Amino acid sequence: MISELFNQWLIEPSLPIELKQQLNKIQDDPAEVEERFYQFLSFGTGGMRGLLGAGTNRINIFTIRHVAEGLALLLKEQGQEAMDRGVVIAYDTRHLSKIFALETAKTIGKYGIRVLLFKESRPTPELSFAIRHYDTAAGVVITASHNPAAYNGIKVYGKDGGQLPPEAAEIIVAHMRKVTDLFSIQVADENELLHKRVLQYVLEDVDTAYQQALVTLREVEHLEDNLSIVYTPLHGSGLVPVVDGLRNFGFTQLSVVSEQQQPDPEFPTVAYPNPEERDAFELAIRLGHERNAEVLLATDPDADRLGVAIRDENGEYRLLSGNQLGALLLHYLLSQKKRKGTLPPDGVVLKTIVTSELGRAIAEKFNMQIVDTLTGFKFISEKIEEYRNAGTHTFLFGYEESYGYLIGDFVRDKDAVQAALLTAEMASFYKTCGKSLLDGLDDLYSEFGYFQESLHSITLTGKEGQEKIKQIMEAFRRDPQRFLRQTPARYIEDYKRRTRQWADGSLDSLSLPEADVIKLIGEDGSWVCIRPSGTEPKCKFYFGVDKPTAEEAKSTLHLLETDVMQNVNSAFS
Numbered sequence: 001m002i003s004e005l006f007n008q009w010l011i012e013p014s015l016p017i018e019l020k021q022q023l024n025k026i027q028d029d030p031a032e033v034e035e036r037f038y039q040f041l042s043f044g045t046g047g048m049r050g051l052l053g054a055g056t057n058r059i060n061i062f063t064i065r066h067v068a069e070g071l072a073l074l075l076k077e078q079g080q081e082a083m084d085r086g087v088v089i090a091y092d093t094r095h096l097s098k099i100f101a102l103e104t105a106k107t108i109g110k111y112g113i114r115v116l117l118f119k120e121s122r123p124t125p126e127l128s129f130a131i132r133h134y135d136t137a138a139g140v141v142i143t144a145s146h147n148p149a150a151y152n153g154i155k156v157y158g159k160d161g162g163q164l165p166p167e168a169a170e171i172i173v174a175h176m177r178k179v180t181d182l183f184s185i186q187v188a189d190e191n192e193l194l195h196k197r198v199l200q201y202v203l204e205d206v207d208t209a210y211q212q213a214l215v216t217l218r219e220v221e222h223l224e225d226n227l228s229i230v231y232t233p234l235h236g237s238g239l240v241p242v243v244d245g246l247r248n249f250g251f252t253q254l255s256v257v258s259e260q261q262q263p264d265p266e267f268p269t270v271a272y273p274n275p276e277e278r279d280a281f282e283l284a285i286r287l288g289h290e291r292n293a294e295v296l297l298a299t300d301p302d303a304d305r306l307g308v309a310i311r312d313e314n315g316e317y318r319l320l321s322g323n324q325l326g327a328l329l330l331h332y333l334l335s336q337k338k339r340k341g342t343l344p345p346d347g348v349v350l351k352t353i354v355t356s357e358l359g360r361a362i363a364e365k366f367n368m369q370i371v372d373t374l375t376g377f378k379f380i381s382e383k384i385e386e387y388r389n390a391g392t393h394t395f396l397f398g399y400e401e402s403y404g405y406l407i408g409d410f411v412r413d414k415d416a417v418q419a420a421l422l423t424a425e426m427a428s429f430y431k432t433c434g435k436s437l438l439d440g441l442d443d444l445y446s447e448f449g450y451f452q453e454s455l456h457s458i459t460l461t462g463k464e465g466q467e468k469i470k471q472i473m474e475a476f477r478r479d480p481q482r483f484l485r486q487t488p489a490r491y492i493e494d495y496k497r498r499t500r501q502w503a504d505g506s507l508d509s510l511s512l513p514e515a516d517v518i519k520l521i522g523e524d525g526s527w528v529c530i531r532p533s534g535t536e537p538k539c540k541f542y543f544g545v546d547k548p549t550a551e552e553a554k555s556t557l558h559l560l561e562t563d564v565m566q567n568v569n570s571a572f573s
Contacts, residue, residue, distance in 0.1 A: 002033060002034055002037045002038060003033070005037045005056060006023070006027070006033050006036075006037050008181075008183075009023060009037075009054060009055070010023050010024075010027070012183050014183060015054070016061070019053070019054035019060060020054070022053055022054040023054050034463070035055075035057065035462055035463070036053065036054065036055030036056070036057050036058055037055050037056050037057060038057060038463055039056065039057050039463075040056045040057070040063070040066070040176075041056065041057055041058070041059070041063055043067055043070070043169065043172060043173055043176060044169055044173075044534065045163055045164055045165065045166050045169045045376070045378055046155070046163065046376060046378070046534045047067075047153055047154050047155030047156055047163070048063070048067055048153055048154050048155075049144050049145075049147065049151060049152070049153030049154075049536075050063075050151065050152075050153065051150050051151055052095060052096065052150055052151065052152050056182070059100075059144075059151070059152045059153060059154075061096075061099065061100065061103045062182040062183065062185070063182065064100045064103050064104060064142075064154055065103055065104075065107045065182070065185045065187065066176055066179060066182055066185065067104075067154050067156070067172065067176065068103070068104040068107035068108050068140070068154075069107055069175065069176070069179060069185050070171075070172035070173065070174075070175040070176040071087070071108065071138060071140070071156055071172055072107060072108040072110075072111050072113055073172075073175040074138075074168065074171050074172050074175065075087070075108075075111075075113055075137055075138060076111060076113075077171070078137065081137075082137040082138075083111070083112060083113045083114065083137075084114060085114065085135060085136050085137040085159070086113050086114025086115055086116065086136050086137060086138075087105075087108055087113060087114070087115055087116070087136055087137065087138045087139060087140060088115075088116040088117075088118075088127065088130045088131055088134055088136045088139045088140075088202070089101050089104055089105055089115065089116070089117045089118065089127075089139070089140045089141070089142075090118040090121075090122050090123075090124070090126065090127035090130065090139075090140070090141045090142070091118065091121055091122075091141065091142035091143065092121050092123075092124070092141070092142065092143040092144075092236060092237045092301045092302040093121045093235060093236050093237050093263035093264070093265060093301055094142075094143065094144060094149070094151075094152045094265050094301060095149065095152060095265040095266075096152060097121065097142045097143065097152060097265075098121070098142075100142045100152065100154065101117060101118070101140075101142045102117070102190065103187065104140050104142070104154070105117045105190075105193070105199055106187035106188045106189070106190060106193065106199075107185060107186075107187050107188075109188045109193040109198045109199050110186060110187060110188035112198060113198070114136075114198060114200075115193070115198060115199045115200070116130070116134055116136065116200050116201075116202045117199060117200070117201055117202070118130075118201070118202060118203055118206075119201045119202065119203040120203055121236075121237040121263060122203075122206075122207075122237055122240075122241070123236075123237045123238055123241060123299075123302055123303030123304060123415075123416070123417060124141050124143055124145075124155070124302040124303065124304045124413060125303065125304055125411045125413055125414065125415035125416070125417060125418070126206065126207075126210050126241060126303075126411075126417070127139050127140075127141040127157065128157060128161040128162070128411045128412050128413045128415075129161065129206070129209075129210050129213065129410055129411050130202070130206045130210075131157055131158075131159065131160075131161045132159075132160070132161045132410065132412075133206055133209050133210075134202075134206070135159075136159065137159050138156060138157060138158060138159065138164075139156070139157035139158075139161070140154060140155070140156055140157070141154075141155050141157070141302065142154055143155060143301065143302040144301075145300060145301065145302055145304065145305070146272070146273055146274040146275070146276075146300035146301065146305060147536070148267075148271075148272055148273075149265060149266050149267050149273075156169070156172065157412075157413075160381070160385045160412055161381070161411065161412035161413070162378055162381030162382060162384075162385060162412035162413065163376075163377070163378035163381065163413065164378075165378075165382060166513075207240070207241070207244075210241065211241070211244055211245060211248055213408060213410045214241075214245050214248065214408075214417065214418065214421060215248055215249070216408065217407050217408050217418060217421060217422060218249065218425065219332070219333065219336035219337070219340075219422075219425065220336065220425060220428075220429055223249075223250060223425060223428045223429065223432075224428065224431075224432060225250055225251060225252055225253065226428055226431055226432065227251060227253060227294055227295060227424060227427055227428045227431060228253045228255075228291055228292060228293040228294050228295075229246065229251060229253060229254050229255070229293060229294070229295050229296075229297060229424055230254075230255045230256075230257065230284050230287050230288045230291060230293040230295070230296045230297070231243065231246070231254060231255070231256050231257070231284075231296075231297045231298070231299075231420070232256065232257035232260045232261075232280075232281075232283065232284045232296075232297070232298045232299075233256075233260060233261065233298075233299055233303070234260050234267065234270060234273045234275065234280060234298055234299065234300060234301065235260050235262065235263055235264040235265075235266075235267050235268075235269070235270075235273065235301065236263065236273065236299060236300060236301030236302060236303060237263070237301065237302055237303050238299035238300075238303030238416060238417065238420075239256070239261060239263075241303070241417045242297070242299060242303070242416075242417055242420050242421075243256065245417055245420070245421045246420070246421060246424055249421050249424060249425060251424055251428075255287055255291050255293065257283045257284050257287055259283055260283060260284075267301070269282075269283060270282075273300055273301050274300060274305075274307075275298035275299060275300055275305055275306060275307025275403060276305070276307060276322070276402070276403055278319055280298055280307065281296060281298060281307065281309055281317070281319065284296045284297075284298060284309070285309065285317050288309070288311065288317060289315075293311065294310070294311050294427060294431070294436065295308065295309075295310060295311075295423070295424060295427045295437075296308065296309040296310075296317060297420050297423065297424070299416040299417075299420065300403075300416070303416045303417060304404060304413060304414045304415065304416055305402065305403040305404055305414065305416055306325070306403055306405065306416035306419040306420055306423070307319065307320075307403060308320045308325050308423055308437075310427075310436055310437045310438050311436070312436075312438055318438060320437070320441070321401070321453070322355075322399075322400065322401045322402055322403040322404070323355060323356035323358065323359075323401050323451070323453050324441055325403075325405070325419075325423065326351075326355065326356070326359060326399040326400075326401070326405060327356065327358045327359055327362060327441070327444055327451075328426065328437055328440055328441060328444070329397065329399070329405060329407070329419065329422060329423065329426065330349060330359055330362050330363065330397050330399070331362050331440075331444060332422070332426045332429070332440075333396060333397055333407065333422075334362065334363070334366040334368065334396070336429075337396075338366060343366065343368075344394040344396075346369075346392065346393050346394050347366075347368040347369070347393070347394050347395075347396045348368065348369045348370070348371060348383075348387065348393040348394065348395060348396060349363045349368055349369070349370045349371070349396055349397050349398070350370075350371050350373060350380045350383050350384070350395070350397070350398040350399075351370065351371075351372060351373070351380075351398070351399055351400065352372065352373055352374065352375045352376070352379070352380070352400045352401070353372045353373070353374060353375065353493075353495075353512075353517070353519060353529065354375055354400070354401055354529045354531075354542040355399065355400050355401045356401065356451050356453050356544060357451060357525075357544065357546060358444065358448055358449075358451035358546075359399070361448040361449070361451075362444070362448065365448075368396065369393070371383060372512070373512065374495065374512055374513060374515050374517070375400065375515075375517070375531060375534075376400075376534060377398070377400060377404050377406070377413050377414045378413075379513075380398040380400070380406065381398075381406075381412035381413060383398075384398070384409050384412060385412070388409075395409050398414075399414075400414070401453065401455070401542070403416075405418065405419040406418065407419070407422055423437075426440075445550070449546050449547065449548060450546065450547050450548065450549060450550045450552070450553035451544070451545070451546050451553070452544070452545050452546075452547075452550075452553040452554060452556075452557045453542070453543060453544045453545075453557075454542075454543045454557060454561060455540060455541070455542050455543070456540075456541045456543075456561065456565055457533070457538045457539065457540050457541070458472075458538060458539045458541075458568070459536075459537060459538050460537055460538070460539065461537045462537070465537050466537070468539075468572060469532050469537075469538075469539045471572065472530070472539050472568065472572055473516055473518070473530065473531075473532065473539070475571065475572075476518050476530050477494060477496070477497075477518060480492050480518060480520050481520075482567070483528075483563075483564050483567045483568060483571075487522030487523060487524055487526050487560065488503070488522065488523050489503065489520045489521065489522055489523075490502070490503060490521050490522060490523045491503065491521055492518065492519070492520050492521075493510060493517075493518070493519040493520075493521070494517075494518050495510060495512060495513075495514065495515040495516070495517040495518070495519075496514060496515065496516050496517070496518075498510045498512070498514055515531070516531060516532055517529065517530070517531040518530050518531070524545075524556075525545070525546050526543075526544065526545045526546075526556060526557075526560055527542075527543070527544045527545075528541065528542065528543055528560065528564055529541075529542040530542075541564060541565065541568070543557060543560050543561050543564070544557075545557045545560065
């Protein structure tokens with residue numbers, strides 16, 4: 001079967017020359033042939049992401065068309081109204097993103113389904129905003145988020161602006177399974193679609209509307225222009241909306257890292273365009289020292305994740321973790337709303353099960369409800385829509401430890417643009433009080449306890465890697481306590497079985513959806529959570545502790561990490 005697929009691709013006349021050259025190079029390498037053709041790239045609620053290249057297990061125009069065909073057939077099933085409302089498509093700055101966006105438009109447009117296509121690269125959150133702005137039935141963004149330059153992908157959104165729920169994703173997958181020959185998927189001509197006005201290009205009006213919505217997030221109307229900021233888009237799509245947004249918020253002391261200002265799919269100045277990594281801040285830190293900047297901001301290529309560094313008392317820059325920035329933003333929002341008398345009695349904060357418990361302590365101080373969701377921002381957006389439809393709860397803030405934040409629900413995915421603007425406002429407000437954000441973080445720890453978290457990942461690529469990840473999850477499911485010896489488990493949550501098992505063996509049911517996730521909570525409140533990544537070939541291990549002092553928290557976290565990871569490595573090396 002693999003050899004047949006390979007040969008079919010090799011002789012396919014429509015195969016672009018660069019893809020044919022790749023296949024010619026590997027035809028005498030059975031392992032590489034198998035890696036590229038042993039499966040069709042899987043599509044799920046998080047979309048589809050992978051290495052660029054030739055093959056069914058790679059991202060290329062044919063696998064992109066495959067997803068687009070499935071989405072088009074889903075909209076056809078939903079009827080003429082959905083087809084007339086159509087799809088809005090955006091893309092980031094990666095290799096072939098613009099081409100993939102047009103291929104998606106031509107695949108969907110051939111059915112007469114209305115398509116609105118961004119003229120230029122724009123962030124994923126602006127795509128989410130555009131769906132509701134244009135009242136389309138769905139949305140698509142071409143992106144691989146913060147993955148290295150060799151990757152790309154496609155994400156599909158529903159009419160609420162959130163990533164597709166599992167039910168809709170399954171319908172797309174069902175349609176995709178019916179297509180066994182990717183080369184049979186037809187596309188329309190771009191000029192013909194434009195002539196028929198089935199395809200329209202958009203940009204300026206949605207940019208303006210998005211900026212108008214962003215301004216409504218301001219909590220303090222008359223801030224001093226007292227903050228020096230350095231921003232880097234890391235060669236991605238965040239430049240225009242972040243710079244325009246900061247200026248609309250009144251910040252004029254803004255410097256952009258010139259070497260990383262222009263879109264570049266190679267991301268030549270960074271090994272990994274991920275604002276979670278200090279290396280991604282190297283040039284921003286250099287410019288920060290030159291400009292004496294107090295705050296450094298960095299967005300990933302599709303500008304849904306925000307990294308922040310703050311200048312300390314020694315003039316050095318400290319990166320905030322996703323949990324730390326989330327706690328600061330949450331406390332700032334609730335404090336300002338309480339000060340103004342706008343804190344709603346039915347307010348709700350949403351976070352994921354692997355996000356710090358510091359957020360819970362903060363929300364409860366303000367008598368706000370805090371609700372956990374599964375990992376992935378789509379689950380946060382689902383809860384927002386659920387509350388809106390039911391007329392219950394006022395959404396205040398949603399976040400996850402992986403640098404994703406949402407303040408205004410006019411977007412239904414994590415939004416680094418929103419987070420950048422509110423972080424700048426928060427830092428400016430703290431400065432008027434004679435404090436930095438680091439001082440504010442110390443205040444939170446002093447009041448609520450020293451919450452410390454970490455993440456370890458094991459990368460296991462290819463078919464063999466997938467099997468190893470399954471083995472790790474099965475081993476934890478059979479005997480989780482075997483891997484956690486320092487702290488006896490008070491209870492164990494298995495989201496695949498949807499049960500919480502207590503130390504005495506009794507069981508409770510979990511209300512969250514089924515997922516391949518296990519979480520162990522120790523007697524001292526320390527916790528470990530294990531799950532396969534939904535977008536990368538990794539098994540992820542999350543750790544969290546809460547102690548009275550920083551020293552105790554750091555020591556306990558280190559022992560917990562060492563205990564689990566040594567046991568994992570010895571069992572699966």
